[in-house]
Amino acid sequence: MRPLLRVESTVPAAGLVTFLLVFGLFGGPSDPAPAARWVGLGVLLTPALTVYAQRGATAWAAVLGAVLWTPLATGFPTVLAVWAYAAVAVLVARLDTPPAPLPVPHRRPPPPYALPHVAAPAEAGGFALLVLSAAGVAWVAVDDAAVPWLAVTIAAFGLGCALLTRAVRAQATLRRLFNEPxxxxxxxxxxxxxxxxxxxxxxxxxxxxxxxxxxxxxxxxxxxxxxxxxxxxxxxxxxxxxxxxxxxxxxxxxxxxxxxxxxxxxxxxxxxxxxEIEDDEEQLVDPDSLRPADRDANAFQPREHRISPRRAWTATTAIGLGAALALAEVVRLAGLPRTAVIVVAAVAGAAGFEYAWRTQLRPRLRWHVGGVASVGFRERTRQPWATDSAIVHDDEGTVVLTAGEAVLTVPVPAPWPSRSHQRTADQLVAALRDTRIRALEISPLPPPPWIDAPRRPAALFVLWAATVAATTLIVR
Structure with missing residues (x-):
């Protein structure tokens, strides 16, 4: 899941918004030819795929896609949307700009006996995708029924170019490493x-x-x-x-x-x-991060952490609705009947809401001096505290907790809205460390707290039904 939460994810997110705006609200391309909409979809899809392979190639793909869409656009809003998408890709690519030289001595490394051939998997994958895209173009040229495959062909070509660019840049970086101080x-x-x-x-x-x-x-x-x-x-x-x-x-x-x-x-x-972790002074409690309620809590009193409900439900709605709208729009572009649009919207919405339920609403952590209990994406566990237990957070909204025989990953995004009662990552780490220290000083200890896996709330099914109905009305 973590690769999907990196800064590159802003490009697929922007691509999804652009797709829904251009094909849903603005009516798609002005050219009535069947190939136009699939070519337009392909150039919107390409940057979303290539950004994880090579950011620089993604910027070029997004700009070329915006150039192609400019004459295809039905109006200025479409042009603005596709160029805004390209701007997001360019900004992400700019993050690869090398930093200023470090204020340390510089000199050339000793010369190696030979330079190895690096990034071979990316090179092989790039060539394979280029061959497949060439075969796709040939297929479309001889069979009119294969026109919808133009979108996949264009995306495969863009991803192949990005992988080859990645391989070439890696080899050039290795050579420059030995040729420059x-x-x-x-x-x-x-x-x-x-x-x-x-x-x-x-x-x-x-x-x-x-x-x-x-x-x-x-x-x-x-x-x-x-x-x-x-x-x-x-x-x-x-x-x-x-x-x-x-x-x-x-x-x-x-x-x-x-x-x-x-x-x-x-x-x-x-x-x-x-x-060693048990000697790590980082495992001490930061008094400034400890909430008054956690500082004064009884050692045997179970406490619980969950993502703030407003944030969790907002994210759940966005994921479920976005999945239903995107796939329903693709089905409409393919010319399938309205019944197929409704079925796909229902299935995609259900999958999106299930994923959001397991990542946003279901996870929770409960603890006291006896240990910890958690409900995660699919599992439920209870573990006692141990002398080598450790609690850290990675500055990316995740707390990693080692307790007993388990390593638990607890999602702790920033509280939203700001007045919500959810703990921040620092506050949760401080509360857990304080409880762990108290557990090592108490004997005998009770068993870890009990925790039940929550059931899907009725509101989730109501939200799914409303999403299917809204998608059916929007995608016409």
């Missing part, structure tokens, strides 16, 4: 087979940035039972998506992929390793 960092590293793990200690030695990336040449795993780090030199910018080279002694690790997620961890300057 790069930022130099003193680091601690763990060498593994085809993989290196890097720690960059902070100036005060209390924390370190931790990340990893794949390398071309495999290294044997250390024989020692205890993992240890070695002094190393890192060339490159240590940020997600950048490419770096690691030099450990006389060994040069050439990357075959970019740096993964970079996190900040507590650092043990003596061992050269991250501190």
């Amino acid at each position: 790069q930022p130099v960092h003193s680091v601690r590293a763990v060498e593994q087979e085809g993989y290196v793990h890097v720690l960059i200690p902070s100036a005060d030695g209390r924390t370190a940035r931790e990340f990893a990336f794949d390398v071309a040449e495999p290294e044997p795993v250390h024989d020692e039972d205890d993992i240890h780090t070695e002094a190393a030199v890192l060339y490159g910018d240590p940020r997600p998506g950048a490419w770096c080279v690691l030099e450990v002694g006389e060994r040069l690790h050439v990357p075959v992929g970019p740096v993964g997620p970079v996190i900040e961890v507590p650092y043990d300057v003596v061992e050269g390793l991250p501190r």
Whole structure:
């Protein structure tokens, strides 16, 4: 689910809104030819798919689509909608602009014996999609009944170009990494087979940035039972998506992929390793984040966290209605009868509301000193507190809770409206840590609190029926 919540998701969301406006409210293309609407749909669909492969190619695809739609438009509102869609894609692509050079020494890495061929899966996938799109064009040319496949053909061509662009840029970035001076960092590293793990200690030695990336040449795993780090030199910018080279002694690790997620961890300057979770001072409670109700609550009193109802119901309505409208509009474009539009709207709306129910309305967490109980997307669990329990949040609206034998992911979006009683991520983390600390001081402890999996409320079915009726009236 997390890839769908990244900044790239704004492009598919903008594409969905543009599609509903252009084909629903504004009447579609001005050209009455059957191929026009499928070509128009294809160029709207292409940026929504390519944005996850290569942002720069997405910007070009969106701009070219807007250029194509300008003569096809039935009026100025259509032109405004498609160019606004292109502007969203361009803004997302601008996020790839390289940052300012780091204020550290720069020098060229030692030359490698050979540069590996990187991004081979993207290259192979790109060529395969281009071949399939060429076959689709040939099919449409000889069979009029295949005209609706133009949308898929155009989207496949755009995605193939984006994957090839990704492969070419990756290989060019690797060459530039060795041909130009790069930022130099003193680091601690763990060498593994085809993989290196890097720690960059902070100036005060209390924390370190931790990340990893794949390398071309495999290294044997250390024989020692205890993992240890070695002094190393890192060339490159240590940020997600950048490419770096690691030099450990006389060994040069050439990357075959970019740096993964970079996190900040507590650092043990003596061992050269991250501190253990149970010794992590980050697990202490922030008094400023603890709500008065949580601070004064009885240790055995169950407390509960849920997404604020207004936010959850608003998101549920948007997901269900958007799914029904989008697929019903596609069915209408295909020329299917009105009965098919109603059936598809009902099925798509049901799927959308079910997904929204499981991600927005169903999840909840309950806890006291005996442990935690949660209801998630599909599972229900109860776990006691343990000495190695840990609670952290990732700054993206998710709290990760380790308790007993389970690792729970709790959705904690920003409270909406602002006056709602939902805890923020910081407040939930503080409340859970405070309860965990109190649990370690009390004996005996009760079992974890009981929690029932909620049933789908009647309002959800009423909302689904209203969505189907509204979609039937809108999509004509």
